[in-house]
Amino acid sequence: MSATGIGASVRRKEDFRFITGKGHYTDDINRPGQAYAYFVRSPHAHAKINRIDKAEAERAPGVVAIFTGEDIAADKIGGLICGWMIHSKDGSPMKAGPHPALAQGKVRYVGDHVAVVIAETYAQAREAGEQVNVDYDVLPAVVDTGSARSVGGEPVHEVAPDNTVFEWHLGNKPETEAAFARAAHVTKLDIVNNRLIPNAMEPRAAVGDYDDGADSFTLYTTSQNPHVARLVLSAFNGIAPENKLRVIAPDVGGGFGSKIFIYAEETVCVWAAKKVNRPVKWNSDRTEAFLSDAHGRDHVTHAELATDANGMMIGLRVHTTANLGAYLSTFSSSVPTYLYAPLLSGQYNIPAIYCEVDAVYTNTAPVDAYRGAGRPEATFVIERIVEVAARELGFDPAEFRRRNFVTSYPHQTPVIMCYDAGNYGASMDKALELIDYKGFPARKAEAQRRGRLRGIGFSAYIEACGIAPSAAVGSLGAGVGLWESAEVRVNPVGTVEVLTGSHSHGQGHETTFAQLVSERLGIPIDNVTIVHGDTDKVQMGMGTYGSRSGAVGMSAIVKALDKVEAKAKKVAGYVLEASPDDIEFKDGKFTVKGTDKEIDFASVALQAYVAHKFNGQDLEPGLKEGAFYDPTNFTFPAGVHICECEIDPDTGVTRIENWVAVDDFGIVINPMIVEGQVHGGIAQGVGQALLEGTVYNEDGQLLTASYMDYCMPRAYDFPSLKVETTETRCPSNPLGIKGCGEAGAIAAPPAVINAITDALGHENIAMPATPLKVWRAVQEVQPRMAAE
Amino acid sequence: MGSGETMLVAMTVNGKAVSRDVDPRTLLVQFLRDNLRLTGTHVGCDTSQCGACVVHIDGNAVKSCTILAVACESSAVTTIEGLAAGGTLHPMQEAFREHHGLQCGFCTPGMIMTAVDMVNRRGPDLDEHTIREDLEGNICRCTGYHNIVKAVAAGAQAMGETAFKQAAE
The missing domain is CATH 3.30.365.10 (Aldehyde oxidase/xanthine dehydrogenase, molybdopterin binding domain)
Structure with missing residues (x-):
């Protein structure tokens, strides 16, 4: 095992910027001319919206614009989606109610998004937000998990009259009943798995930016999977086509799942940036995070x-x-x-x-x-x-x-x-x-x-x-495949950039992924840089959750490294005047089997780019390979x-x-x-x-x-x-x-x-x-x- | 408020004299982040519980979300950006890296500033119990605190050795 290879407790490459206060989290990003967003949220768990009066708020100091669900609907911005179809026992699809980014006609939980106020400063946006008058008809709330199906009254969603999203099952009922029939003992237990609020220390944040010259959008956001965010914002919310939408998830201060999802606030910020033709910034406060981040368990x-x-x-x-x-x-x-x-x-x-x-x-x-x-x-x-x-x-x-x-x-x-x-x-x-x-x-x-x-x-x-295996999850209802991508770019001097679709928000990929590359290519770990979290740099990826970045993300890097090595052996073969089949690669050196002829990795990289030793028709110049890995x-x-x-x-x-x-x-x-x-x-x-x-x-x-x-x-x-x-x-x-x-x-x-x-x-x-x-x-x- | 009145505030931040016209309700953390663009000091809550915003004011650890910028008139403020002397990391910064006392890094600036203050108040020989009790005002969601406690103990020792060396010289 090398000091920086697989199995070594290498100190983290990313730490220097974090311990010196030089990290770049979303809220650290400021765009010229930016305005600030404040979300008017429902104070009621369940209510009909009769009317939203924003006239007074619009006159408040510093207000740039106020948007509601009507504006979202007028622009035909699609609702937030659920990307996994579950079918009930009887074969019927789950009952998915509408989920507009800003409420349309009804609010369904305390914290639901009713309007966005955009102003010159955050304080002005917040003050104006308090002057948006919403006339509600409050409805009885459905709260308790155990009784939600039998509580009666107006359901949360019309599409699910008894508040049931699906009735699903798995396993073999007759065999299980038979096992219980012959059991010597049966243990019974009632369990409540308590609802949790994730609480990554960095609250969610977003900066939406619109370039009217190029008619393109950039969203800086606290995401564990910026490519999935771009895909959803493009294909389902209709913000912009993918080639006109860049999503950047810079340093992200913890996720634990809560930053996988495509939320209303991020969607609204990027949409509104074009409406007001200015960058729009939003940063959640902690109470907003408690109210509106997706919760867990329950x-x-x-x-x-x-x-x-x-x-x-x-x-x-x-x-x-x-x-x-x-x-x-x-x-x-x-x-x-x-x-x-x-x-x-x-x-x-x-x-x-x-x-x-x-x-x-x-x-x-x-x-x-x-x-x-x-x-x-x-x-x-x-x-x-x-x-x-x-x-x-x-x-x-x-x-x-x-x-x-x-x-x-x-x-x-x-x-x-x-x-x-x-x-x-x-x-x-x-x-x-x-x-x-x-x-x-x-x-x-x-x-x-x-x-x-x-x-x-x-x-x-x-x-x-x-x-997970894409075909397997597809058969179970997933709307996406769960492979991962990697691209290994070897520079002419032998340093390496690895572009990965995984996203690190505390996991230390900049170090562990570099350990893999350092060991495999026999180059110093400082010569390896891991690039992630930007859809303009990394072409596509599925992001980090489900403990997948090592098993799936790094496997994609292995596949790309296999291709780099194969190509590099061909280059070395030309340089050393030997068949690529006779080239061995070990500890950063290419050698011709049974001889003392050798060339190091950096020299092969240079030879790949100067392309003097081989005909560019027989072997393409350059040393850069990509791979997609789908687990089995x-x-x-x-x-x-x-x-x-x-x-x-x-x-x-x-x-x-x-x-x-x-x-x-x-x-x-x-x-x-x-x-x-x-x-x-x-x-x-x-x-x-x-x-x-x-x-x-x-x-x-x-x-x-x-x-x-x-x-x-x-x-x-x-x-x-x-x-x-x-x-x-x-x-x-x-x-x-x-x-x-x-x-x-x-x-x-x-x-x-x-x-x-x-x-x-x-x-x-x-x-x-x-x-x-x-x-x-x-x-x-x-x-x-x-x-x- | 909202009348648009501003007040001039002057203080020393990381050894540099700074002055700005600010809205009087500006918190110190907002002054540091928004006016001075020192974004190493973070905001993790609204209620002064999480400690991501801890800085030193005249040598004492303070949650910079609990004090108005104008209340720091003429004070000397040190933020995470000002902790390393020249190009050399502070021993506590070094200890957090060496002992993997951080993951996402968001709580880290506040943790380090709190830890340095702990050593300043209590000296370099900190037992585990004391460290855990004294971290009451700093929340981390990533590390389970295990390696933070190790880092603070090691950083404290290193600070003690540094002080000893300086005294000897």
Whole structure:
């Protein structure tokens, strides 16, 4: 392994600009003559708009223009789309209601976009916005996930009279029913997977710019996938054809899914730039982010696990109601369906699984992918019910899992997925050793002497990443293919630019991708620059989400590097007067087999461009190759996380005392960066389990719309984390990578809740397990414990 | 407000005297970002919780979203852009890079300015508990804080060594 190659913890190339304050985030971009946008938002969860009176606001100082849904409609700007078609059990397509970028006739959640005010300064836009008078007829709001279908009253969308978007299912119902009929034991569990608000630290922002000389648009925006944004803004919203629309996603301050989607604000800013013929800038404040960023999770689930007399799992049936909010966000429909139910088999050999998912509209913010997207929800179901089953059956939770682990590969589950490689027992062994499982009873007893309740909880998760084979997702309803692109440009001096369709917003691609190129071409890592996030530079790409940039994005780079090497060998052959077949390439040098004739990579690059040594008709000058890579399967990262916690029964406060994570991510490019991804994922998962609760009141008002109300994880909420890996190579991509970005967020919530319920001897603890909830549970169990 | 009246404010920012006519309600963070185009100081919330906007005013860490620019008249302000001396990174900056204390980089300027202040107040020997407690006012969504805590401890030690060397010279 070289100091900067695959497997080395290379310090990040991107860090210098961030630690010196020289990053370029969207809000750092200012265009000459720019005006500022402020969005007038609905204060009601559900209301008819009778009239919008903007006359007074238009007279306010500094106002340039005010637009409403009428203007959007007049310009025939298309609505925001959902790009994944789900069909119900009866074959009918999902019921997608209209989603205009500015409301037309009705508002459907608090924060819904009613008008945009554009003014000379942001303060003027905001002040004028407060003078836009909107006459509403307020309607009863549909808020609660579980009762959205039966609440009656005016539905959120006419197209869905009972607020049902679809009734979908997966698996084999008769086989599952048969398994339950012969079960020795059935474990039943009701679960709420709490709604979360993603909260990337950089709020969303956009600068729309219109060049009237060229009749072309540029949108600077906080996007994880600028090419997808351009595609949607062109093909569906009709802003401009793709050749007249450039989308730039510069440094982006975290995404976690929330910056995948094409939102109203960005769409309006780029459209309005032409209307006012000035750049239009918008930057979300934090409360706007709480109100209008797509939220995550929000499932209500009943699950049942059937086991036989030997403690083997024989069937799983799950019914979930998934809240998709007021509108179908870009990929919302895929999250509680194909990103969820196919993961319900977990790491276990379960012969029969059947899952039903009813998706509902409510008068709340749209719900879409948030770190893990469907897989945390699935993992919470399976890892909670497995833990409860182990307790009911009297098994040690580690042993119960181990006896049901999948142990041979490939393993076809009853719910689509074919696991290609893994060693779940190895991760479990290592995790048990790292947490000192044998010492736990002594630690528990010691805690008890101090008046504390100590618990231990497991989570043996699996996820499907590296999304995804285009044909496969196409057959499941995706409107796009999920390949990735790369272009490797070798300069005449031997330095390299790699253009990638992946987008880095914290993941460190500028370093890890350069490690791959440095090792492969035998050139210093400083000679490699990674270019991303600009549709004028990178031709096309699908962006970063679903832990796909290593497995799919880097595989595309490998393919392009293969082509570069093949071409370079031809050039070297001419220079060294040998057949390309006799040229070997190693450590940055081309040699003629069996001779001492050699030429280094930089010299070959120069020869490719001067083209003196070969006829340009036989071999084209230059050294630049592109590739598209379409994966052949999902990848299946898996691992075991163990949480050990202590509860103060007097206050209900839960402290995490130990955390062990053992993950199998396949081949790891940069262990330092991978560990960092795991740390961050765990923090978000612990946040879900202990701290983060999204609260709408019955009128649909978001009560948790600031950092004073929504509890973000802080440094003191965590102990030092023990993070290690095991390794089975992923067989379905050239680098053997599985992906690591979402694992922590997927694994952590059930580990925490299993630890708390272990400590309490009480299974009914809803997330977030706040001190109040835990204290109440303690009050219920303490008399019981005292009696025992 | 909105009467269009402005006030002249003068202060020293990163060692340079600056003065501007500003709307009196301009926050220091807006003054830095919009008037001076020092965009390293970030705004991550509206409620003074996240700490992305931390700068030093006369040597003390302050959330620059909680103070008016005009209240900083005659003060000496240091932002993330002014932390490195000449071409040399501050030891705390170096520690954040060395220990992978940042991912997306958005909270990083505030984290680093807070960490430097922590060492200035408490000295270079910071235990993990103290660091975690003292980071209460800085939110990071990427790192789970694990490597930030490591970076702050290492940066503190390095600051101590630098101060020791300077005292010895």
